[in-house]
Amino acid sequence: MNTAFQERDVYVAIADPTRRKLIHLLAESDEMPLYELTSHFQMGRTAISKHLTILKEADLVRNRKIGRETRYRLNPVPLQEVKDWVSFYEQFWNERAILLKDILEE
Incomplete structure (x- = not known):
């Protein structure tokens, strides 16, 4: 199966425990910025950003810019x-x- 297609698949997106935790965090709030999401993990912003990209490709997460900050919200x-x-x-x-x-x- 094509890797790009897998990243858009909802099952692939939720297969990872970090991404499931991100979904859970976003489900509990309206929106969260990257720095706030990162504070819940023992990994850097770059790693969390990559997980968010996979969730966005599966359309589970939406984002919007407010100034220099990007805020993320769940699309259930x-x-x-x-x-x-x-x-x-x-x-x-x-x-x-x-x-x-x-x-x-x-």
């Missing part, structure tokens, strides 16, 4: 795809658990 819409996928398998396993329970009770 692409996460609906993940929710739908997980919901399908949640229903799948719930049905299997009911079938197993019925078999064991017979």
Whole structure:
């Protein structure tokens, strides 16, 4: 699979724990500047900026400039795809658990 395509894929974007934490931080606020996001990690601004770029390519994060500062905010819409996928398998396993329970009770 093409690397550029993978970076735009929501599943690739959320696969990394740092990016999941960034999503969580942004979900708890309206917007956050890079320096504030970086303060939650033991890595530099450049590394956090690279993670934010991957999230932006997956359309999970939007940014805007205010003077010299860039502020980031969450765009949760692409996460609906993940929710739908997980919901399908949640229903799948719930049905299997009911079938197993019925078999064991017979």
